Amino acid sequence: MSNRTVIPFGPQHPVLPEPIQLKLELQDETVVSAVPHIGYVHRGIEKAAERMEYTQNVFLVERVCGICSFIHALCYCQGIEQLQNIEAPPRAKYLRVIWSELHRLHSHHLWLGLFADAFGYESLFMQFWRNREMLMDIFDKTAGSRVIISTCAIGGTRRDISDAHLQEILDTLDEVNKQLDKSIPVILNDYSVRKRTVGIGKITREQALELGAAGPVLRANGVAQDMRQLGYAAYGELGFEPVTENDGDCYARAKVRARECYQSVDLVRKAIRQLPDGEILTKPKGRPKGRVISRVEQPRGELLYFLAADGTNRLDRLRIRTPTFANVPPLVAMLPGCELADVPVIVLSIDPCISCTER
C-alpha cells in the first residue's frame, strides 16, 4: 500500500551548515515534489548599502559571505570603478586573481569535505579540511585575517604581496596539489561514492538553462559559461578556459569542482609568474554617477551586482544576485524521483551558500 507524506527537510539538519527548508512530498520513499523555504537569516544588506557611504560598502559587501568575501568586494569595486571611469593598476589586477582563486580553492575544499561527510566519509572530510587550513594560513599571512580579508579596494588592492609570501604561496600550492592527488581520486573513483552520485539528482542541459542555473551546476551540464571568460581582473591574460562535464548529475557537479581545484592552483601559479611590478592602487576621483552591472565568478557561479548612483556619496540602489539564489530553482527540479536518502547529497551538490542567498 502506498503512502504519501510531506516532511520538512531542514532548516536544521545534520547535513546543512546553514538554514534552508525543503518541504518534501513523498510517495513512500520517493520524492514527488519539493518546495524551498528560505528567509531564516535574511539581513537586508541591499538596504544597508543605501544608507552607508559607497566607500564603506566595500567592507559591507564582504560580509555577504564568509567563504568568498574577497570576490564580493571585487565585484562591487569593479562596478564603482566603471562608474568612476578608473582602472586598477596591472599589478592589482593580478593580485585580485591570486586572492580570488585562493578563495575558490578553499571554498571547493570546504565543499568537497562537506560532500564527503554527507555520505559518511568522515576521514575524507577531515583530509579536505586539513588541506584547506594551509590555504587559510595564506590569507592570514598575506592579509592578516583568515575569513574577511579586506584586501580589495576601489581602484585596486589595499595590500601588496611580498616576494617572500609569493614564494610561500607557491610552496603551499605544491603541497595542496600533492594532497589533492590523494583525496580527489576517492571522490571520483570510489565505488560507494559513485553509487551515491552517478545518475543521482540529474537535470538536463535544457533544464539547467531554462531554470537559470549558475556556476558548476550549469557547467556540469556541458554549458561552457564562466564569468572569468569576460576577462575581468587579469583573467584575460591567463588563457582561462572553463571546466565542463556533460552528465548533469551529482557526480558531474563534484567532478567540475574537483577539476576546478587544479585549475585554480594553475591560475595562481600563472598569475604569480606573470605578476608585473608597479602600483597597486589608482586613486578614485569624484563620486560615482550612473548605472552599471558588474559580474564575476564566485566558487558557486555567476555573481551579479547592479549599482545605481546619483552622484552623491551614497548609492541609490545596490542589487546583489548570488549564485545559490539562482541554483535554488534547478535544485527543485533535481529532487523529484529521487530516494529520500539521496536528498542530502543532492542538496549539497549545488554547494548551497545560504549566507549569500540571504543577503
Place this chain on the structure above:
Amino acid sequence: MMETMEIKPQEIIDIPNIRDVDVSELLDRVKKAADEKRRFVTMTALDRGDHFEVLYHFDRDLHLEHLRVRVPKGRSLPSISSVYLAAFLVENEIKELFGLEITDIAIDYQNHLYLIEGVEPAPMAKDKPLE
C-alpha cells in the same frame, strides 16, 4: 545685469542593451527571450517615488540584455514565472520587500518568504528609512 547660466544635470549613464517595454507587452517579450534561448539571470526593482522600475536581466553566451517596465504605484505586474519558472523566487522577494503586487507567481509565498507576521511590509521601499 549678471548673465545667468542654466546648469543642466549630468546625464545618467544607463546600462547598455536595455529595452523599455509596456506592462501589457511584457509577457510576449519574455516569451520571445525564452524562444531565443536566453538564460534568465535575475530581476532588479527600483523604487522611483511614484512608480517602480523593474529590470529583467537575460544572458546568452555571456552577453547581457535587459527589459525594463515602469509600474505606477498601486498597479500590479504579471509574473513571468509561467515562462521562466526560475523567476518565482525573485518575484516573491520584490513583492514582499518593495510592496509591488506581482500576480500569478508559480509559487507564491504570500509575503512570507522573508517577513514574518507583524513585521512592517515593504522594508526596501524608499519611504522606509533604515533605522
